[in-house]
Amino acid sequence: MTILKKRKLFLISIITLFSSVLSGCWNIKEVQDTYYVAALGMDYKDGKYIAYAQLLDFSNVARLEGARPDKQPPVWIGRGEGITMTEALNQLYKDAQQRLFWGHVSTLILSNKLLEQDIKTSIDFINRYREIRYNILLYATKESIEDVFKTKSFFTLSGLSTILHEPREGYKQRSYIQPIQFFQFIRDSDPVGQTAYIPSIKISTENWKEEDNKAPLLRNDGAFFVRNKHLQGWLSESDLNGLRWMDEKTVRSPLWIVEDDQPIVSIVLEKPKIKITPVIHNEQVIYNINIVVQAGINEKLKEISENKLIANTEKIIRDEILKTFEKGVEINSDVYKLGEILYRENPQKWNKEIKEKRFFLNKDSIEQINIQVNLVNSGKLKYQDGHY
Secondary structure, eight states, X not given: OOHHHHHHHHHHHHHHHHHHHHHHHTXXXXXXXXXXXXXXXXXXXXXXXEEEEEEEOHHHHHHHTTOOOXXXXXXXEEEEEESXXXXXXXXXXXXXXXXXXXXXXXXXXXXXXXXXXXHHHHTHHHHHOTTSOTTOEEEEESSOHHHHHHOOOSTTOOTTSSTTTOOHHHHHHSOSSOOEEHHHHHHHHSSXXXXXXXXXXXXXXXXXXXXXXXXXXXXXXXXXXXXXXXXEEEEETTTTXXXXXXXXXXXXXXXXXXXXXXXXXXXXXXXXXXXXXXXXXXTEEEEEEEEEEEEEEEEESSOOBHHHHHHHHHHHHXXXXXHHHHHHHHTTOOTTOHHHHHHHHOHHHHHHHHHTTSXXXXXXXXXXXXXXXXXXXXXXXXXBTTBO
């Protein structure tokens, strides 16, 4: 082969290589050319479904490389409506200037008006749309979803640094109502007769200010309860005080011991261990509950003996569990998922209860609540003569 032919073959090879590389990258989309939906909201009003989309500018986040931005990133909110949820979402595409990508949705928020409709039909879109994952966080609210999406985080952090997108770190410090994911709601609400809950959020200006201005921030204020795909009702956070003691995922939760309307000592309780036993008595199902929880003293305003501290703590926990249970019974909801335990241990009895088409719990369904508080930490206090 002559030198000229070798040169020609070499040039042809180079041109072919570059053309293949260019053609392979031809359809690649840059990060700034796609709009990433961070949260999806669903509402219902006047016979129409309303969809909200909260957008996050990933290109701005990518440029920061760990540094805090000089100013807070803007919040973009889309709104569409239609006779179905799919139609409402399709309205968002009409004037979106780039493609909307749903694979980064981390939160789904439902309005209380939507929950009053057929919930299964309303959320059917989420089950079917392939880009949205099952592990997204799930919330409900009585507030305007648009206003919820407008709330910002502290300093100049992005909207991702709120409980709407990341509630777990806050839950570790103050465990009241456990955040849930969409797949957990589907799992808990699918069996006939079971009760599922959705944490609710509201906009609060009670505790924080940005200099002299009140700062609207998100907080949990209770939960909605759903049974047989229908909304049973809503309970406030104070109504649900007992829920934290019946959840083994509780990390830490505070409790005050009060006498004569005066606080005596503040303690923190951690990691309850729970055993629930259903017992059949005269065709009635009753439950015995045993809880072991670790406690530590946070603050002491008056002298108190160890025995009295433990006894008072156990009484408060017992009373809160019963109060929350009774609040649940009032709205025909099984807030502690006692039915699931009966289903697993005695499915024949469970099936009989369901076939009779009645709510299987009443105020006497809990027979015993045994609480064992182990005081494992007294902080810097010294224990002397039976007192802390």
